Amino acid sequence: MRNDLRTDPGAVGIGTSRRRPDAAAKARGEFEFAPDAAEPGMLWGATLRSVHPHARLVRVDLNPAKAMPGVHAVLGGWDVPDNRYGAINRDTPVLADDIVNYVGEPIAIVAADDPEIARRALDAIVVEYEVLDPLIDMMRALEDGHVYRHVDYTHGDPTVVGDVQVEGVYTTPRQDHSYLGLDSGIAKPDGRGGVIITGATQWVHSDRAQVAASLGLPPERVLVINSGVGGSFGGRFVLSWQIHGALLALHTERPVKFLYSREEAFLARYHRHPTRIWVRHHATKDGKIVKIEGKVIHEDGPYSNTNGPGIGNGSSLLQGPYNIPNAHIEGWSVGTNNGMCGSLRGFGVVEPMYASESNLDALARALGMDGAELRRRNAMKEGDTWTFDQVMDSPAPVRELIDASGQGAQPAPLADTASGIGLPGGIATPTRPRDVVRATGTSSVAKNVCLSEGAPVNSTALVTLRDGAAVIECAAAEVGQGFKTIAEQIVQTTLGISRVTITGSDSGMADGSTTDGQLQTMTSGGAVAMAAATVKERFLRFVSREYGHDEKDLDIRDDHVVLKDGTRLMTVSDAGMHLVFQATERFAQRQTWELEGRQPGQPMHVTFNFSATRCTVDVDRELGLVRVVHMNVVQDVGRTVNPAQATGQIAGGVLMGLGLALMEEFPYVDGVPTRRTWDEYLVPTMIDAPPIDVAFLEYPEPRIPYGMRGIAELPHVQGPPAVMAALRAATGLPLPCIPATPEKVADLHPDPLPTGAPTAPSNKRIRENVESARAVPGDPMHDPVSPRKGPWNP
Amino acid sequence: MDDERISLNLQVNGTAYHVDDAWYFETLLSVLRYRLGLTGTKQSCETGSCGACTVLLDGRPINSCVALAADVQGNVTTIEGYSPADGSLTPLQEALVAAGDVQCGYCLPGMVLAGSAFIADHPNATDDEVREGMCGNLCRCTAYGSLITGIREASKR
Numbered sequence: 001m002r003n004d005l006r007t008d009p010g011a012v013g014i015g016t017s018r019r020r021p022d023a024a025a026k027a028r029g030e031f032e033f034a035p036d037a038a039e040p041g042m043l044w045g046a047t048l049r050s051v052h053p054h055a056r057l058v059r060v061d062l063n064p065a066k067a068m069p070g071v072h073a074v075l076g077g078w079d080v081p082d083n084r085y086g087a088i089n090r091d092t093p094v095l096a097d098d099i100v101n102y103v104g105e106p107i108a109i110v111a112a113d114d115p116e117i118a119r120r121a122l123d124a125i126v127v128e129y130e131v132l133d134p135l136i137d138m139m140r141a142l143e144d145g146h147v148y149r150h151v152d153y154t155h156g157d158p159t160v161v162g163d164v165q166v167e168g169v170y171t172t173p174r175q176d177h178s179y180l181g182l183d184s185g186i187a188k189p190d191g192r193g194g195v196i197i198t199g200a201t202q203w204v205h206s207d208r209a210q211v212a213a214s215l216g217l218p219p220e221r222v223l224v225i226n227s228g229v230g231g232s233f234g235g236r237f238v239l240s241w242q243i244h245g246a247l248l249a250l251h252t253e254r255p256v257k258f259l260y261s262r263e264e265a266f267l268a269r270y271h272r273h274p275t276r277i278w279v280r281h282h283a284t285k286d287g288k289i290v291k292i293e294g295k296v297i298h299e300d301g302p303y304s305n306t307n308g309p310g311i312g313n314g315s316s317l318l319q320g321p322y323n324i325p326n327a328h329i330e331g332w333s334v335g336t337n338n339g340m341c342g343s344l345r346g347f348g349v350v351e352p353m354y355a356s357e358s359n360l361d362a363l364a365r366a367l368g369m370d371g372a373e374l375r376r377r378n379a380m381k382e383g384d385t386w387t388f389d390q391v392m393d394s395p396a397p398v399r400e401l402i403d404a405s406g407q408g409a410q411p412a413p414l415a416d417t418a419s420g421i422g423l424p425g426g427i428a429t430p431t432r433p434r435d436v437v438r439a440t441g442t443s444s445v446a447k448n449v450c451l452s453e454g455a456p457v458n459s460t461a462l463v464t465l466r467d468g469a470a471v472i473e474c475a476a477a478e479v480g481q482g483f484k485t486i487a488e489q490i491v492q493t494t495l496g497i498s499r500v501t502i503t504g505s506d507s508g509m510a511d512g513s514t515t516d517g518q519l520q521t522m523t524s525g526g527a528v529a530m531a532a533a534t535v536k537e538r539f540l541r542f543v544s545r546e547y548g549h550d551e552k553d554l555d556i557r558d559d560h561v562v563l564k565d566g567t568r569l570m571t572v573s574d575a576g577m578h579l580v581f582q583a584t585e586r587f588a589q590r591q592t593w594e595l596e597g598r599q600p601g602q603p604m605h606v607t608f609n610f611s612a613t614r615c616t617v618d619v620d621r622e623l624g625l626v627r628v629v630h631m632n633v634v635q636d637v638g639r640t641v642n643p644a645q646a647t648g649q650i651a652g653g654v655l656m657g658l659g660l661a662l663m664e665e666f667p668y669v670d671g672v673p674t675r676r677t678w679d680e681y682l683v684p685t686m687i688d689a690p691p692i693d694v695a696f697l698e699y700p701e702p703r704i705p706y707g708m709r710g711i712a713e714l715p716h717v718q719g720p721p722a723v724m725a726a727l728r729a730a731t732g733l734p735l736p737c738i739p740a741t742p743e744k745v746a747d748l749h750p751d752p753l754p755t756g757a758p759t760a761p762s763n764k765r766i767r768e769n770v771e772s773a774r775a776v777p778g779d780p781m782h783d784p785v786s787p788r789k790g791p792w793n794p
Numbered sequence: 795m796d797d798e799r800i801s802l803n804l805q806v807n808g809t810a811y812h813v814d815d816a817w818y819f820e821t822l823l824s825v826l827r828y829r830l831g832l833t834g835t836k837q838s839c840e841t842g843s844c845g846a847c848t849v850l851l852d853g854r855p856i857n858s859c860v861a862l863a864a865d866v867q868g869n870v871t872t873i874e875g876y877s878p879a880d881g882s883l884t885p886l887q888e889a890l891v892a893a894g895d896v897q898c899g900y901c902l903p904g905m906v907l908a909g910s911a912f913i914a915d916h917p918n919a920t921d922d923e924v925r926e927g928m929c930g931n932l933c934r935c936t937a938y939g940s941l942i943t944g945i946r947e948a949s950k951r
């Protein structure tokens with residue numbers, strides 16, 4: 001282990017591995033996560049959920065539940081003052097009114113003395129369903145016009161044709177966030193008609209607005225307090241239990257706790273949207289990409305809620321980190337009855353990046369060229385223009401990243417004596433070393449940083465300096481990603497002091513930005529840096545007046561007021577005379593505009609980040625077993641605020657991506673989810689996790705204090721294409737559908753990826769947009785599960 | 795309903811507890827967290843799949859979410875009992891948080907207790923031994939690198 005990755009509670013300032021302020025409490029089990037909280041007189045809430053993917057509610061009788069001893073309130077959709085909510089589009093019912101649209105949709109809620117009594121009360125509620133046909137196929141949804149958003153744009157000359165054309169259809173599965181900390185919290189009456197909601201979230205201010213709107217209360221009557229968050233990964237952007245809890249608390253005038261079980265978390269919450277993506281690259285014979293065409297379909301669940309930006313992200317970033325002069329790209333977000341979909345780390349970008357990187361693997365093969373070399377030749381650089389007509393006006397060291405990813409240490413060769421977890425299949429594997437093929441692959445990816453297309457991205461922070469110690473107040477949510485630590489480090493460096501702490505976060509503070517879109521470090525971190533800089537200015541002005549120095553000669557270093565030459569004058573603590581120096585600053589990212597209809601010079605995305613990875617896999621071709629041996633990840637982070645945390649975020653994100661590549665899938669059969677535990681929905685364990693080497697480039701982000709850039713989503717985008725590039729190299733298979741489970745890896749015989757132009761679909765009845773979406777003969781997009789069918793293996 | 799309620803006796807962290815009115819089907823996890831207030835033991839999958847709820851029963855790690863409270867005989871050690879009373883960290887806890895990227899930390903109490911039993915049995919463990927011995931404990935935030943390093947370092951004799 002590199003020394004700078006050892007965390008140190010005494011480390012000070014940007015660039016050190018300062019230990020998280022809550023690390024010891026977490027290791028001792030004392031840190032209070034949302035599920036751990038309790039209140040005197042507290043009731044337990046529970047939610048009755050639909051068992052059908054699509055049905056009319058003929059009768060809902062709450063009375064049997066109301067009559068049960070120990071039950072204090074039972075509420076249905078008619079009890080909700082404004083029965084719709086949503087973080088972006090308010091189209092999701094708080095409680096179903098007359099139709100249910102997915103398995104798990106809430107119908108009624110109860111509050112009872114004990115969780116078991118609450119569960120029994122749910123069983124007592126009588127629901128008569130009239131079962132309707134669910135819409136379960138995303139292509140059918142497109143045909144039927146269940147389209148939340150359609151985008152269609154071109155770039156350069158879309159009629160250009162390359163010497164070599166390679167195309168494919170790629171699918172990605174529904175993925176669950178599977179954070180360990182269950183959805184939980186307590187709602188309680190504030191004693192004056194309002195409500196206090198304490199629980200795990202990633203954006204207290206958005207939660208407050210949504211809860212207040214549904215309850216018909218002014219926002220001031222709702223206080224949302226963030227409690228200990230056990231992971232988030234985009235999964236706490238949309239409310240889950242909060243409005244339910246608030247309703248029950250106001251009805252019973254008592255605190256009400258919700259705690260979802262794991263099964264309920266699978267059913268109730270949204271997932272990463274499944275996608276089907278057609279992409280075609282046109283290239284010259286020497287590997288210069290001249291055009292990309294793509295059609296991106298996101299299956300986005302029964303309510304649109306947050307899904308618009310996902311398809312915007314996906315359609316815009318399909319090109320990957322390459323300079324491609326011509327393009328025609330379309331995208332659709334469509335609705336089905338297969339459960340809610342929404343943001344998950346790398347929202348909308350994980351999937352197209354997987355598809356286009358996969359197609360580049362095929363293009364490299366068609367060209368007889370090394371995949372890393374093909375990517376190098378087309379690498380984007382600063383000053384290039386994206387296909388969505390935005391100039392790349394910050395660093396884009398893609399070629400350097402690709403080169404660096406190839407340079408790190410290689411894993412040791414597979415020993416003839418390897419066994420057990422040293423082989424594909426792990427403990428008790430039937431694989432023998434001589435069955436194993438080893439190969440490496442290289443992939444490079446890009447992701448937009450911050451929310452895009454006009455979403456507000458700003459944050460406010462308050463910094464107070466007193467007696468030589470500073471306190472930060474910022475509503476930005478700490479979900480485990482480490483914002484609190486880096487906020488302290490930023491203030492330490494800016495103010496030149498060591499004693500810095502940060503408070504908890506609630507909606508009574510000035511607006512903080514959401515913990516989404518890898519934006520917190522460069523947005524709330526920016527606000528924190530600005531507030532600290534203003535405090536420093538005010539403090540030094542005071543010192544100069546009080547002690548008779550020229551303000552321009554003064555600075556603060558190592559907790560001392562110093563002259564610019566380093567001469568120490570006095571401690572910051574003494575100089576401040578117990579006075580309070582404080583400042584509030586707001587930091588806003590630049591304005592962005594919607595993908596389509598922008599004027600020249602109007603950016604769609606705030607900025608971007610880039611990485612490249614070399615991945616090594618061992619594969620048993622016969623059994624389809626895969627072991628990822630090693631990954632070498634290089635990412636441009638702008639400025640490394642905390643090496644241990646940055647390494648942890650990147651490695652952890654890459655492992656989630658590995659999970660998506662090889663095992664994670666939350667499938668629906670006839671509209672019903674078939675996996676509800678972690679024995680069925682697999683997430684990577686210690687055995688699946690390879691050693692992941694992480695290295696940084698540090699090209700500072702313009703316009704941002706200290707040149708910081710967000711880092712935490714890109715690694716999840718990076719995982720799948722990196723693993724699959726290596727797996728394709730090992731097997732020679734196209735492997736278009738992830739997760740590449742053993743049955744997919746084992747059964748196939750190597751076939752070249754499809755080439756040649758698609759022919760028009762034969763079905764003339766379908767709508768025009770479907771026609772263009774299905775630009776591949778044989779309708780391969782209808783059958784993503786069986787890799788035997790489709791154009792790659794007719 | 796009354797015939798579904800039972801009384802329980804449990805030895806937890808050296809203290810004898812008597813619990814009245816528990817449900818007969820309650821898990822050890824539920825009793826620890828919601829009846830004894832020992833919330834350091836984390837609830838996550840409730841199917842024995844993640845190790846977040848690990849406690850020691852007579853020194854051996856068990857998943858408390860799949861142990862029937864009424865069945866438990868022996869001394870239960872939770873993270874509250876394992877952690878030094880003076881607020882400090884054991885060498886294993888210190889090694890885990892020093893090795894790098896603790897993130898949300900929800901997995902940590904279970905990781906610590908399972909790790910303490912693991913290192914007792916595996917002095918000078920290798921990375922692969924840690925991977926094999928600790929693979930019942932999930933972490934969704936990290937790539938396990940620092941956890942493996944921490945446990946390996948704490949196993950040094």
Ligand code: FES
Binds near residue numbers: 839843847
């Ligand atoms: S909560 Fe017990 S093993 Fe996951």
Ligand code: FES
Binds near residue numbers: 230231897901
């Ligand atoms: S640190 Fe979040 S689950 Fe391990």
